[in-house]
Amino acid sequence: MDTIFALATAPGRAAIAIIRLSGPASRDLLKELCGRVLPPPRKAALRRLRAAGGATLDEAVVLWLPGPGSYTGEDSAELHLHGGAAVVAGVGEALATLGARPAEPGEFTRRAVLNGRMDLTAAEGVIDLIEAETAMQARQALALAGGGLTALCAEWAARLTGLLARQEALIEFEDEGLPGSLEAEVARATAALAAEMTDRLLADEGGERVRAGLDVAILGAPNAGKSSLLNALVGREAAIVSARAGTTRDIVEARIVLAGLPAVLADTAGLREAGDEIEAEGVRRALHRGEAADIVLAVLPCGAPPDEATLALIGRRNCLIVASKADLGGPIPPGALAVSARTGDGIAVLRARLEEEAVRLAPASGAALLARPRHRAAVRDALRWLGEAExxxxxxxxxxxxxEALRALGRLTGRVDAEAVLDRVFAEFCIGK
Amino acid sequence: MGCAFDVVVVGGGHAGAEAAAAAARCGARTLLLTHRADRLGEMSCNPAVGGVGKGHLVREVDALDGLMGRAADAAGIHFKLLNRSKGPAVRGPRAQADRALYRTAIQDLLRATPNLTIQEGAAEGLERARDGGIAAVLTGEGERIGCGALVVTAGTFLRGEIHLGPERLPAGRHGDPASVGLALALAALDLPVCRLKTGTPPRLDGRTIDWAGIDAQPGDDPPEPLSWMTERITNPQVVCGITATTPETHALIRASLDRAPIYTGQIQGAGPRYCPSIEDKVVRFAERDRHQIFLEPEGIDDPTVYPNGISTSLPRDVQEAVIASIPGLERARILRHGYAIEYDHLDPRALRPSLEVRSVPRLFLAGQVNGTTGYEEAAAQGLLAGVNAAHRASGGTEPRVLLRTEAYAGVLVDDLVTQGVTEPYRMLTARAEHRLRLRADNAGLRLTERGLAWGCVGPERAARHRAFAAAIRDALARARAETATPAALAAAGLPVNQDGVPRTVLEVMALPAAGAPALEQAFPWLRDLAPGVRAQLETEALYAPYLARQAAEFAALEREERLRIPEDVDFAAIAGLSTEMRQRLSAARPATLGAAGRVPGVTPAALVALAGHLRRGASPARAGVA
Structure with a gap:
């Protein structure tokens, strides 16, 4: 049995973040983190957490919860950390390095159920299930996603059941005088359903962004003020700022929250003819990051002629033009937001623009029905089988x-068995000699 | 135990005949107790065996050395392989039989079976042992027959009631008395009982049918036998006819609905959806102005014709008017009117997967009494019940079961014992998750070896099977191992991508464009394969890519199937199960986690609770946790 960990509190800015840990290695992991001295069971204790290399991760309140009296019934622990993405990420990394793995959604509850620690009526709706792939799995996903997904998948499943019923009727009752057009109808309806599911999948990509976080890349010429901009947005010294061009050679990331959505800001190497191989690689990575980002901030410093590489970014999807170093004066390129990292002027406006973009890109989670990777995977699976059918x-x-397509959808809606298909056959066709 | 017989089988229909023969083949001293020995092998309904799904079952019964396939071949007068234009997995062999020849064939096969005694008589009572199990059968003649295990195949004889218009009369099969004593004895066991309905069409005198005005439907030439042991069909073959109802027929029926027992409330039991009566079809599919009727001769020397498609319980005068309204039947004489029959069956969820009644040790039930319909469904259950009864009588405890992944017979029994029935259960290929694997053409390869282990397969079939299975194994191994380069394949006229990747013979055979001559040029050894072996190879090649893609899904299913639920599990004691789930699971008593998932209405949360419970039971180290 693996030892698992997960952030138990909501991600983002908060005073405290709690990481839970459960599994047979909990005791050893905790000892490793806390410097070999285990706190007394079920008593809050202040401990300095250290990574394997000895670097301090955080000063945290630690709870040691030996099984079987814990939530999951296994040896467990809770780490009450200072809130903040960097601390949480650091402790998570340390735990992973020590051999724990991030928990699957609902895995703590699943363990609690399997260990008889939880009444099913309490766990229903959160359990993520036994390893088996079939009916048992994921119907609980519905409860998490709410009624919209239920209705949508149920509608797809019903249509698919109808298609399968027609196809089965053709197989079982060859000599019953079924309509000759049936085969072609099935093919046509299969294609239509597949197209609809594909559309929905694409439309709901925003839902995935809500979960995974937005990716914002800062691109521009060397010494355009990208690192300063990052620090100004984050509100701390995340990137090294220097007047020397080309200081940032690899990507520096910092986490911020935009309109309640987690986002990663990436500061990149300046775009220019590289002086050496390392810098060339940095430029390559910067451009790549720009390709993949949800939002690109193209930084053009005031008072300097705009460089070609940065101009080339403008006009692309989701690109905001930022005129940096506005305190130096000089012309501001059309459509650009003037900011000064030094004085803080324009930073709030830029932030507001970013939040607008974030909201636009990641619609309120209620609107995206197929937001969880598993939902999308089930629908993709169903689509793959519809392709096979065609x-x-x-x-x-x-x-x-x-x-098989129906079975894939069944992971979201519940098993559709042969009897349901036969019901449709006999309701629709006059079968029987 | 000192019993006269190891196994007693009550009932001589298709389930009873297979049960008795199978038990005897397994070495059990077996008695077949039947009302009339001269009616063994009677085809009480449509004189046909096989079809899509049903043909699969016949081949499986045959693979376990049962009687049905051989009898149908000996009696067959019109053979047809259904779904010939579709793939081999859904092709279903079917034969129409001469009723008299079929009886003769079954009776000959039974008489030739060692260890088997046939006795006429009625079972009127059951004697129970101290453990509550069956000790003996008491006959109407007052005889006590001790037995190690009992198989009851009562068909529709339990509280059977015939409806023909307003007429109602107690009966089993046409012309036979209902089994009152046995019904009472079974009622005393307090088993759950449900009521079902089925029906038959009027029988016609073929000499009064205007065949000239009717479309002829010849059988296949050459006919494909139902039994793997049959070399050749020797009976002369007959031609069937197709006609149809007319708007006039429908108007007649609509005008008489107030006298139709299924609409007046006279009939309560649920009838089969796939075999509706003509009055039901006319009402439910009002937009249709014609329904097909197949005219099937019942025998070579028998003028009786079975008009397949117009089962009815309308009054006699309406039946006569209906027949006269059908093209070709204007002057046809009715030999016997159609009727509906209501009967009791026992809820099969009271059975173990071995078909043994859970609450009455050594009592096995098989056939229509379990809520199924059809000769083939009855035969498959009969054979399995016979094998299990013989095993039980010799002290065996582990049930002899076929899984859903192995056989249609396994699907049948699992559906019955875990889901129960709401209408007479008929086999359809759509019920089998593993349809591409469970084919009529490979029943022997799937099951004969198992039958040998169980002892129900005789030496003659064993020898033929082993030679054939070895040839297939060798050919498959070679076809999977031997490869050819794209260049070599192109030279032989087999177009593939010139990507330099060698293809196995099996992969090449799966190419849609791979014709036999080109294949044989590329791989000359294919030419030397026996036709049966070559056909198996081609079918394997056809389905292999699809089976590979389904493998992951099936592996997950298989895992659930293998997680056994102990017989003595107390569902009421499992934490987290709602009262409703406890009731549903207690009624069905699924044998595996997979079966539990197929119990209607059982929620995923209940399955999780059940799985958790099983897990904890399996690992005592965690026992202290709960």
Missing amino acids: AAPLPELRADALR
Whole structure:
């Protein structure tokens, strides 16, 4: 059995962040982090947490909760850390280095249920399940996602059940005088359903952003003031700022919260003809990061002619132009937001623009139905089988592919069994000699 | 125990005949107790065996050395492989039989079975041992027959009631008395009972049908036998006809609904959806103005014709008018009117997967009494009940079961004992998750070896099977191991991507464009394979890519199937189960976690609780936790 950990409090800015730990190695991990002295069971104790290399991670309140009297029934611990992404990330990394792994959604509850620590009626809706892939899995995902997903997937499943019923009728009742157009109808409806599911999947990509966090990349010429901008946005010294061009050679990341959404700000190497191989790699990475980012901040310093590499970014999807070093004066490029990291002028406006963009990119989580990776995976799986169905050279293969698609959706809606399919067959067709 | 017989089988229908023969083949001293020995092998309904799904079951019964396939081949007068244009997995062999020849064939096979005694008589009572299990059968003649295990195949004889318009009369199969004594004896066991309904069409005198005005439907030439042991079909073959109802027929029926027992409330039991009566079809599918009717001769020397598609319990005069309204049947004479029959069946959820009644040790139930319909479904259950009864009588405890992943017979029994029935249960290929694997063409490869282990397969089939299975194994191994380069394949006229990746023979055979001549040029050894072996190879090649893609899904299912739920588990004592879930699970008593998932209405949360409970039971180290 793995030892697992997870952030038990909401991610983002907070005074305290709690990491929970559960599994057989909890005792050893805790000892390792706390410098070999285990706190007394079930008593809060202040401990300095250190990484394997000896670096201090945080000063934290630690609880040692030996099994079986814990939430999961296993040896467990809680680490009450100072809030802040960097601390949480650091402790998480230290735990992972020591052999623990991040918990799956609902895994603590699942362990509690399996160990008889929790009444199922209490756990229903949160359990993420036994290893088996089938009906048992993921119906609880519905409760988490709310009624919208239920309705949507139920509608897809119902249509798919109808398609499968028609296909099965063609197989079981060849000599019953079924309508000749049935086969073509099934093919047409399969394609239509697949198209609809694909559209929905694409439309709901924003939902995934809500979970994973926005990626914001700061790009511009060397010494354009990118690192200063990052620090100004974050409100601390995250990046080294120097007047020397090319100081930032690799990507520096800092976490911020934009309109309640987690985001990663990435400061990148300045875009120019590189002086050496390391810098060239930095530039390559910067451009790559820009490609993948949800929002790009193209930084053009006031008082200097705009460079070609940065101008090339402008006009691309989700690009905001920032005129930096506004305190130096000089012309401001059209459409740009003037900011000064030194005086703080314009930073609040830029932040507000970023928050607007964030909200636009990641719609309120209620609107995105297929937000969780597992939902998307189930729908993608179903789509893959619909593709198989469209390509299938034989009726029984088409039926099998439709059945697999239905089974994939069943991971969200619950198992659709043969009886439900047969119900549709007999309701729709006059079968029986 | 000092019993006269190890196994007694009550009932001589298709389930009873297979049960008795299977128990005897397994070496049990077996008695078959039946009302009339001359009616063994009677086809009481449509004189046909097999079809899609049903043909699969016949092949499985045959693979375990049962009787049905061989009898159908000996009696068959019209053979057809259904779904011929579709893939081999869903092709279903079917034969129409001469009723008299079928009876003769079954009776001959039974008489030739060692260890088997046939006795006429009625079972009127059951004697129970101290453990509550079966000790003996008491006959109507007052005889006490001690036995190690009892198989009851009562068909529709339990409180059977025939409806023909307003007429109602107690009966089992047509012309046979209902089994009152046995019904009472079973009622005393306090087993859960439900009521079902089925029906038959009027029988016609073929000499009064205007065949000239009817479309002819010949059988396949050459016919494909149902039994793997049959070399050749020798009976002369007949031609069937197809006609259809007319708007006039429908108007007649609509005008008579106030006299139709299924609409007046006279009939309560649920009928099969796939075999509705003609009055039901006319009402439910009002937009249709014609329904097909297959005219099936019942025998070579028998003028009786079975008009398949117009099962009915309408009054006699309406039946006569309905027949006269159908093209080709204007002057047809009814030999016997159609009727509906209501009967009791026992809720099969009271059974173990071995078909033994959970609450009555050594009592096995098989066939229509378990809520199924069809000769094939009955035969498959009969065979499995016979094997298990023989095993039980010899002291065996581990049930002899086929899994859903192995056989349609396994799907059938699992559906019955975990889900129960709401209508007469009929096999359909859509019920089998593993349809691409469970084919009529590979039943022997799937099951004969198992039958040998169980002892129900005789030496003749064993020898043939082993030679065939070895040939397949070798051919498959070679086809999976031997490869050819794209260049070599192109030279042989087999177009593949010239990517330099060698292809196995099996992969090449799966290519849609791979014709036999080109294949044989590339791999000359294919030419030397026996046709049966070559066909298996081609089918494997056809489905292999699809089976590979389903492998992960099936592995997950298989894991659930293998997680056994102990027989003595107390569902009421499992934490986290709601009262409703406890009731549902206690009623079905699923044998595995997979089966629990198929119990209607059982929620995933209940499955998790159950799985957790099983886990804790399996690892005592955690016992202190709960």
